[in-house]
Amino acid sequence: MTSKAGIEQVLKEASMRVTQPRVAVLAAVTANPHADTETIISAVHEEHPHVSHQAVYDSLKLFTSLGVVRQIQPQGHIARYETRVGDNHHHVVCRSCGHLADVDCSVGAAPCLHASDDHGFQIDEAEVIYWGKCPDCQALNS
Amino acid sequence: MTSKAGIEQVLKEASMRVTQPRVAVLAAVTANPHADTETIISAVHEEHPHVSHQAVYDSLKLFTSLGVVRQIQPQGHIARYETRVGDNHHHVVCRSCGHLADVDCSVGAAPCLHASDDHGFQIDEAEVIYWGKCPDCQALNS
DNA sequence: CTACTTATTTTGAATGAGTCAAGATAAGAA
DNA sequence: TTCTTATCTTGACTCATTCAAAATAAGTAG
Structure with a gap:
């Protein structure tokens, strides 16, 4: 659309x-x-x-x-935007170049949503950011 | 110490x-x-x-x-610091007041570390931020 | 203990993503 | 077509954070 x-x-x-x-x-x-x-x-x-x-x-x-x-908005980066909403997917961010990619959650529809101790908070979302090195940056360093 | x-x-x-x-x-x-x-x-x-x-x-x-x-550094907030490191715990953040609390991960020692599709990234950390409303802000709105 | 080297610190200016505010414009209603 | 007011333009501003140069002090060598 x-x-x-x-x-x-x-x-x-x-x-x-x-x-x-x-x-x-x-x-x-x-x-x-x-x-x-x-x-x-x-x-x-x-x-x-x-x-x-x-x-x-x-x-x-x-x-x-x-x-x-x-x-x-991953740490140390400015805000980015996407129209893929409502499917609670997550992101991988490259520590070297900041490159960002989508990641579907591996554990069903609402992954990690259960904190071990929620301190009385009403939790409505679990945001997951995977940090690592993208293929391009891996190639550069090897 | x-x-x-x-x-x-x-x-x-x-x-x-x-x-x-x-x-x-x-x-x-x-x-x-x-x-x-x-x-x-x-x-x-x-x-x-x-x-x-x-x-x-x-x-x-x-x-x-x-x-x-x-x-x-949760979205829309300035940087915060803590000395509790190396135990891969996570955080809950209040959407209303920004209050922040520690959360141990519920799923063992390295939770959510396995992305369903890592796009070739070498992932070394999974950062989880739970968003919700803290007890104080819940009380204010009710 | 004293002098030396250079990593740290101070000082003060600058950056830059994002916000504020006032007047001008145009979307949608009547 | 006119009107109301949400939205946009313009341009100044904020404020967390960074940059740069001169001053200082931590650790080392003598």
Whole structure:
């Protein structure tokens, strides 16, 4: 569902006004999984050079709060975004280059969701980040 | 091992020069688990008002790189530090107030370490962050 | 114990992702 | 077509963190 119509549909269903900047931002996130804000801004500018960075930040924040996109922000890296939401998948991050990839959880649908002692917290999500070295960086060092 | 002698011992064993700022920073992190940098700076200043924030940042970075302290930085929050390292425990974070607590992993010694598809990454750590609402914030909303 | 080398620290400026605020614009309703 | 107000543009600003150069002090050699 990467068509413009499909994207407008998503916005409407989430009760958002369908504006050019929002359509462009959501299209950019869809077309560039795991892109950071600057990349998204650049992508948006290709077709809509006039869209402000602030509109992009606002849109991303709104999308995130409505669950339309997911924000990922590993330690020491800036925020990245993806449209794959609601399936509780996780990520691997390369310690060397920051490269990021999706990982389905191995243990059923809600992995690791049970903390041994939750300290009275109402837990609603378990976020898992795997740290390691990507194939490219492994090759460089050997 | 929160004594000054114990802390100096830790520094020496990690081949670090034993300097006043470093001793003060490590003592502060030990005494204030999960503290952010500003809190650590304040704590250090109580006994050593002259220590610069830069020295604190440098020390924390060095300690982290040597595995003497661990840095935690949940989405939307600034960095926090703790001296409990090497036991691969995880954290719960309150979505409302940012309160943070330790969680031992429920599934043995290296939980979730096996990604279903590692994309060729050499994975060395699985970081888990549980998100939810702390007891205090639950009480406020009910 | 004293001098020396250089890792650390201090000082003060700079960076940069992200936010704030006010006026201008345009999406959707009437 | 007009109107209301959510959204966008513009441009300044925040603040955790980093950079750089000169000053200091930890550990070493004499």
